[in-house]
Amino acid sequence: MNLFEQFDELMTVKLVDEVSELVNDTSKNSYKSLKGIFYTLVAGLIRRGNSIMSANMLYNQIQRSGKKGELVDKIELVLKNEKLFETTTVEGNKTLSQVFPAFKSPLISMVSTYSETPKSAAVAYSGLLSALLVDMLDKKIANENLSAEGLTNYLRQHHQPLLSDSPDGLLEVMIPALGMQELRNVKFAPSKKSSARNESESEVEIPVAMDSDPDYDDLARRRGVSVTSLIGIGIVVIGVVLFAWWYFNMREGANAAFNSDEVATEVPVYEPDSTAIDSTAAALAANNVVEGEYTSFGQSLIQYLNDASSKSGRIIPMTGVQFLNGTIIIDPSSALVIDELAEILQKNAQLQVRILGYDIAGNSTIANKRAYSIKRELLNKGITNNRIDAGGTTTSGQNAVSIKVISK
Secondary structure, X not given: OOHHHHHHHHOOHHHHHHHHHHOOOOOOOHHHHHHHHHHHHHHHHXXXXXXXXXXXXXXXXXXXXXXXXXXXXXXXXHHOOHHHHHHHHHHHHHHHHHHOOOOHHHHHHHHHHHHXXXXXXXXXXXXXXXXXXXXXXXXXXXXXXXXXXXXXXXXHOOHHHHHHXXXXXXXXXXXXXXXXHHHHOOOOOOOOOOOEOOOOHHHHOOOOOOOOOOOHHHHHHHHOOOHHHHHHHHHHHHHHHHHHHHHHHHHHHHHHHHHOOOHHHHOOEOOXXXXXXXXXXXXXXXXXXXXXXXXXXXXXXXXXXXOOOOOOOEEEEOOOOOEOOOOOXXXXXXXXXXXHHHHHHHHOOOOEEEEEEOOOOOOHHHHHHHHHHHHHHXXXXXXXXXXXXXXXXXXXXXXXXXXXXXEO
């Protein structure tokens, strides 16, 4: 039984009415609001599963916050005790903030608009459903002895049902409001390992859109593909392989050339009055960070962090981060640079940065929102909120988002 089926089984008319009465929801749209929130939370979990690091953190968070199914099994008792219900929603909202940093506020606003539910009721619904959802997953982990990878595979099974079974109009509101455009076209590769030590055969198969190697002989039989066509396909494949080999060799040469330049002199620097204590160089050495493995942005940041004499306050352009024209939607090609920043932040506990946005037309509102879009991505990758600030505009003349190093 997937999470959506568990929701349908749990949310009886009687239970929905009791919850609605407890939160004083007068909108008469309580079920629509509850279902919209639940589907959105599951979408957020699917998204977190795209990153191995984020998936592992999610696994640990669920085990810390879940109750092995106890809350799900005793939900009717919780609803009969107003104080216990309030405690559950408060704890659930804390869990929501931990599992989905920077997710709660846009979720509440989106649901209030989607179902015309008062925000106070939407907050209570979100807390209750967050607690229930985490408890469902914790029960799944305990009952089937799932590993972090097994949990990720289980969540991936919900991708297609999310797209096909979501309530009418929800995806059209949810995706732009929470920046989940990738949900419509993401494809998951099959796992190389078993998703759980004791999984059944039915759970090993992941009914999510996955790429697989085509049977060309079978295609030829069913579609009348000629031998010539198959040869042409083979030539294309060889061409792609040769291009990939050439590209990575060119990139390696470019990285080597880059390392010979004095990169630090090319980056605008703001020198603050005080000098922060540098604890980063030792951390980088301990983690065996190799500068040549990063893009120009990553290499610039690492060289700066390795320089014990440099002060905090430097501004470094996030070269390679792009947005769709006139929007705050991050271009998928920017993922590598954002992943690099997240990795460097993970490996350097003292590092704090401020994301500076930009807009070609000089629109400060768009610039700020773009900065927050980058921050949201970093939060989703497990970086704590107190290490990332966002807002303001980047250095004049730099047509890219930048970071300002607050402390290192």
